[in-house]
Amino acid sequence: MxxxxxxxxxxxxxxxxxxxxxxxxxxxxxxxxxxxxxxxxxxxxxxxxxxxxxxxxxxxxxxxxxxxxxxxxxxxxxxxxxxxxxxxxxxxxxxxxxxxxxxxxxxxxxxxxxxxxxxxxxxxxxxxxxxxxxxxxxxxxxxxxxxxxxxxxxxxxxxxxxxxxxxxxxxxxxxxxAVSGSGPAYVFLLAEALAQAGAAAGLPADLADRLARATVSGAGALLAQSGTAPGTLRQNVTSPGGTTAAALAVLMDASTGFGPLLTRAVADATRRSHELAG
The missing domain is CATH 3.40.50.720 (NAD(P)-binding Rossmann-like Domain)
Structure with a gap:
């Protein structure tokens, strides 16, 4: 067609x-x-x-x-x-x-x-x-x-x-x-920061990099192919009182977590896009 x-x-x-x-x-x-x-x-x-x-x-x-x-x-x-x-x-x-x-x-x-x-x-x-x-x-x-x-x-x-x-x-x-045009950079930063965090916790840097890359790309493929809501996929990985829950308690903090941080980032990117457009 x-x-x-x-x-x-x-x-x-x-x-x-x-x-x-x-x-x-x-x-x-x-x-x-x-x-x-x-x-x-x-x-x-x-x-x-x-x-x-x-x-x-x-x-x-x-x-x-x-x-x-x-x-x-x-x-x-x-x-x-x-x-x-x-x-x-x-x-x-x-x-x-x-x-x-x-x-x-x-x-x-x-x-x-x-x-x-x-x-x-x-x-x-x-x-x-x-x-x-x-x-x-x-x-x-x-x-x-x-x-x-x-x-x-x-x-x-x-x-x-x-x-x-x-x-x-x-x-x-x-x-x-701000969301899709600049968005790939946010995902690349996630992979970069995840690898750095893994290395800081004791993993060899090259292994931390491979794990971060595979995790981000694999999770993205699952998100794309499953058709399941992101929140549901997140919940499916999270066992009460487990390791993922401990990490998400930090990442989902109402004041300092990933959500409010991305909200600020997208707002600033939107403002800058408007400025550049004149």
């Missing part, structure tokens, strides 16, 4: 920025079965070996702009600080039916409409780094000019690297950034 939707696009899928996230999306599209001849990658910093690998797969890498038709979908996957210059350079690829999908952090729909036009179908999104292994999640919001077909096209493309969640209020994008 996703592939059928993408085959109906009137123009190529043009990826602007083939870094880590852009590259993950490109790999996902090829894995989805999208015709490489309908893909274009634009990136002035593309290493020669990456350009050669893309060419070997049939993906056009950095062709002359004046040889390209209007894009069916234009995906902006560049750093937000270079957005004004990049958009100016690719504006000619945006036609009346082009869907513009932005994965640039902090760049609002208002910014994109000003850089393009209010008539352009624009989808602002926030993916996260597990997209690199096809297990990301993306939050998306559309502007008023984006019809359902534009949303469907964005869902099909972004869905190649994980599920897509839609919101109607752009203000929620700051909170989504």
């Amino acid at each position: 996703s592939l059928d939707m993408l085959k109906q696009l009137k123009g190529p899928v043009v990826l602007v920025g083939a870094g880590k996230m852009g590259g993950a999306l490109l790999d996902g599209w090829l894995g989805l079965g999208l015709d490489p001849a309908n893909l274009v990658a634009l990136d002035p910093n593309l290493p020669d070996e990456v350009a050669a690998a893309l060419a070997a797969k049939g993906v056009a890498a950095n062709p002359a702009y004046d040889t390209l038709p209007a894009a069916g979908v234009l995906v902006l996957a560049v750093k937000p600080q270079v957005a004004p210059a990049v958009i100016a350079s690719v504006r000619a690829l945006v036609g009346p039916e082009t869907v513009v999908v932005s994965i640039m952090a902090g760049r609002t729909i208002g910014f994109l409409e000003k850089a393009l036009t209010h008539r352009t179908a624009i989808i602002r999104t926030i993916p996260n780094t597990p997209a690199a292994i096809g297990q990301g999640i993306t939050v998306a919001v559309a502007n008023a000019a984006a019809p359902q077909v534009a949303r469907d096209a964005a869902s099909a493309l972004l869905g190649a690297v994980g599920p897509v969640e839609w919101v109607d209020n752009e203000d929620l994008m700051d909170v989504a950034t």
